[in-house]
Amino acid sequence: MFFHVLTLFPEMIMEGLGTSILGRAMQKGCISAEAVNIRDYTTNKHQKVDDYTYGPGAGMLMQAQPVYDCVQAVLGQIAERREQTLHSENSGAELPEEAKKVRVVYVTPQGSVFDQKMAQEFAKEEDLVLLCGHYEGIDERVLEEVVTDYVSIGDYVLTGGELPAMVMVDAISRLVPGVLNNDESAVTDSFGNGLLEHPQYSRPQVWRDKEVPPVLLSGNHKLIEKWQLEESLKRTKERRPDLYEKWRAENDHC
Numbered sequence: 001m002f003f004h005v006l007t008l009f010p011e012m013i014m015e016g017l018g019t020s021i022l023g024r025a026m027q028k029g030c031i032s033a034e035a036v037n038i039r040d041y042t043t044n045k046h047q048k049v050d051d052y053t054y055g056p057g058a059g060m061l062m063q064a065q066p067v068y069d070c071v072q073a074v075l076g077q078i079a080e081r082r083e084q085t086l087h088s089e090n091s092g093a094e095l096p097e098e099a100k101k102v103r104v105v106y107v108t109p110q111g112s113v114f115d116q117k118m119a120q121e122f123a124k125e126e127d128l129v130l131l132c133g134h135y136e137g138i139d140e141r142v143l144e145e146v147v148t149d150y151v152s153i154g155d156y157v158l159t160g161g162e163l164p165a166m167v168m169v170d171a172i173s174r175l176v177p178g179v180l181n182n183d184e185s186a187v188t189d190s191f192g193n194g195l196l197e198h199p200q201y202s203r204p205q206v207w208r209d210k211e212v213p214p215v216l217l218s219g220n221h222k223l224i225e226k227w228q229l230e231e232s233l234k235r236t237k238e239r240r241p242d243l244y245e246k247w248r249a250e251n252d253h254c
Contacts, residue, residue, distance in 0.1 A: 001125065001176050003033040003169050004074050006067070007132040007162055008049065010035030016166045021180065022173055030178040033169065036074055042066040050135055060135040064142035071104060071129065071146045078102055078127050103148045104129040107161035107168070108137065111150030114168060116191035118151070122168070123175035130168065132161030194247045196240060198231035 005013045013035035018026070025031045042049050043065060050060040079100060103125055112118070122128055131138070131147065153164040173179050201212040215227045237244040 001031050001123070001173070002078070002127045003031065003173075004078070004127065004129045005033065005035045005132065005162075005165050005169070006038055006070050006074065006129065007035055007160075007165070008038055008134055009132075009160070009162055010037045012162050013166065016162075017169060022170060025173060025176070025179040028178065031173050031176055036070060038062075038066050038070045041069040041073065053136060057136070062134060062138040064139040067131070067138055068142045068145060071131070071142075074129055075102055075104075078129075082126075102127050102129060104131060104146050105149045105151050105168075106131045106133065106138070106143060106147040107152070107164045108133060108150055109152050109155070109157050111152040113155075114151050114153045114164075114171070116171070119168070119171040120175055122172045128172070130161075130165040132165050134160045193232075194243060194250070195232040196236045196243070198228040198235065 007013055014033070017023070017033050022031070022033075026033060039047050039049050042063075049066045050062050053059070053061045082100070103122070105122075105128065107130060151164075151168065153167050158164065201216060205212050205217070213227070215223055218224065233244070233247075236247065
């Protein structure tokens with residue numbers, strides 16, 4: 001899977017994504033991530049990308065031209081790569097219109113709230129373009145031209161879209177085959193089945209007089225799975241009653 005993050009701070013993106021599990025996943029070729037500097041596409045000789053807003057209001061707004069040109073350049077590169085791949089696999093074939101479509105996600109507090117279901121949906125894409133705003137945001141006219149999805153990571157405001165974009169890349173990447181050493185981890189994590197994950201324990205068996213639950217030492221997999229579900233339900237009910245009620249409504253036969 002290919003991630004294309006459009007930003008004014010590319011070094012922030014690459015330093016954040018280039019370590020730990022995601023860094024290893026990129027080295028293995030499971031995912032690819034690039035940070036594209038929007039400033040490189042401005043026609044202003046001073047590389048200015050922002051200006052004052054029309055009407056009342058404080059702060060600066062990212063201008064339409066550099067954002068539009070940056071998005072178009074990235075979409076063009078994606079189309080070219082897909083065409084080359086298609087021709088190498090099937091000489092002379094035309095790329096279907098559906099295959100040319102790329103989702104451009106604008107990271108904004110005004111978007112739909114990002115969750116595990118959305119991460120699963122985005123993980124099916126071959127390419128994902130993430131557009132990071134700054135200052136007071138981006139000129140509405142260019143958003144209307146290029147954006148396919150408006151996504152927020154929560155009901156609060158940050159100084160820019162870089163951190164939310166990295167959060168999304170992390171969550172989505174975990175669902176791409178090969179990224180995790182154990183692909184089952186992505187399925188059993190919190191929200192994988194609509195519930196919070198059950199408690200986890202490691203060695204030593206006793207720590208500060210607290211013992212690992214005996215059921216986990218029993219070797220009885222069916223009994224362990226039953227315990228894990230019961231603990232997930234208990235934890236979800238205590239910490240996220242909204243998720244618990246939703247799970248009950250969808251599993252009322254249980």
